[in-house]
Amino acid sequence: MRSTSFCLRKMPALHWGPLVCAVLGLLAAASPALAHRLVVFAYAEGRTIHTESKFVPDTPVRGGQVQVLDRQTGAVLLTGTTDEQGKFSFTIPDEAAARKMDLRIVVEAGMGHQGEWLLKAERYLPGLKPAGAAPPPAAPSAAEPPGAKAATLDQKMLEEALTRILERQLTPMREMLAEMSVRRTSLPDIIGGLGYIMGIFGLWAYFQSRGKKNP
Amino acid sequence: MHISEGVLSPAVLAGGAALAVVGTAIGLKKMDNAAIPRVALLSAAFFVASLIHVPVGPVGLHLVLNGLMGLLVGWPAVPAILIALLLQALLFQFGGLTVLGVNTVVMAAPAVICFWLFRPLLRRPGAPAAVGAFACGAVAILLSGLLVAAALLTTGQAFLQVARLVVLAHIPVMLVEGVITLFIFFFLQKVRPEMLEGIYA
Known part of the structure; x- marks a missing residue:
């Protein structure tokens, strides 16, 4: 809070560049591989x-x-x-x-x-x-010519x-x-997982905020 | 870093689960309302990081990001990692439900340890903070490797042998994570310093 806005103004696009590059680089290196199952x-x-x-x-x-x-x-x-x-x-x-x-x-x-x-x-x-x-079909052969x-x-x-x-x-x-x-990880799995995480923490935040209001 | 199902003995599984429960309780207690979005964000990052493949070594490895997590949130890293691991087990079949406790301890304990270990360094500006951030990322992986070896100890595998194998295999990941943690630390320090308030509090 304290100096954020100041820093943001002082450090414009300069620092976003490398981060974006790094993230893109990592995504490029990322294969849908799950190397250890x-x-x-x-x-x-x-x-x-x-x-x-x-x-x-x-x-x-x-x-x-x-x-x-x-x-x-x-x-x-x-x-x-x-x-x-x-x-x-x-x-x-x-x-x-x-x-x-x-x-x-x-x-x-x-x-x-x-x-x-x-x-x-x-x-x-x-x-x-x-x-x-001998296979079963050959069994009754004893009585045959x-x-x-x-x-x-x-x-x-x-x-x-x-x-x-x-x-x-x-x-x-x-x-x-x-x-x-072999069950492969699919995009819906990943997105679904992210959704669950947000939901779980959202739920936690919700109950926390209610608890604080009426003690 | 995920230990597969059916490898460990019930005693180790139970011990891991108990430790994970205690850690989660402490983490939830220490997580104030303002920190919840931050913890959620990192939990999501951890969840996805395992899909980022580092194509080195005999097995091929992936990012863990537990050092970064510890650095940013401290104790609440435990519930964050627990939830991410649960979803990884359910959706990706990484690890498994019975090993969830052990895997949580393996990855969350180093996060918390690194937080306390490197906080003094991170508070100082300039080079010490840089060293601290890099070390936070790298040492967390190292400790996780040692914990994996310790967990496997009871299965009759020689600790030193497994530890050497795990640590050697993870050297590239240690370096990558050190650099990533360093980079994100400085980025946040300049752009979003309030995300780092756990360190200065």
Whole structure:
């Protein structure tokens, strides 16, 4: 209050210039990047589970500590480290497949950054089938003539081949899904947040002013 | 600086929440009516600052502005940071609701500490004030880094190792924030000195 108007007159546009420049510069440097939210994505391909970890929007987590846990018991099944692209792959542990475990994949990148992905058993078990027992349709084959046996064998091979092809075709789709499942900050989020802040402090000011008036 | 959900133990989370509640109470008590718009403005600035990306280092970092906040408002920085962090957790998924208390302490405690630490310097004109303003911005980040390391201590991570990592990673942010705080301090001193009355009071 005291010397404001005086200073304002004395220091005209001179000091607004640099500030405006600085603010514009910062806004220019500002990308919609949220550099430290860690997202993990995992999918199965045959007997292998691939995981990909990155900081939103697109910085791979290098050297992150990966832990694969059984969701129910919390037991650690295996651990590993992400590579330069933030990727880490592992073969599905036999016990996980046998007990149909839901896998919790936790990636920790130090400094308090952590992300996780839940891979449900039904998402990775189908890929295992060809290597495991015969598929269910082949079960009633025991009573059939020998000719049908060759047919089921053919069918099995066909199924295997199809699975492989589908896996290959689906991988880019999966990556696209992973990309889309990351929730990005939007302008409405930012503006909404600013509005909330003004509202909360406005409310506080309102109650303060009422309290002062009638004590 | 935001610690993710699911990293810390319940004891640390509870401790952080308790400290945050106490700090918020003190901050609200110390915030007189005239200061409310100023605190609101800084809360908004803090809320948005996290979106300003400093493209350095392995992870990429963002501004925090807690030093500037402490410099301008002192104790009321705690409720201001609490509200900004709550909205960041809800809207941006930064940190999380359970870690809100710890994250508030990590960022608000340095703001208040720097306010008391550098107030004597800031009151003096010329070079000491400049040093004080720069240090206020830089030291607040440094202290936040150390607090992050301290919070992670209970998860079994070695304090010195984490502290070194966090502090090294934040050196660019410390410099940037020091310069920004210095710049805004002098700008306000000339254009809006009444915004700085917390320092001279």
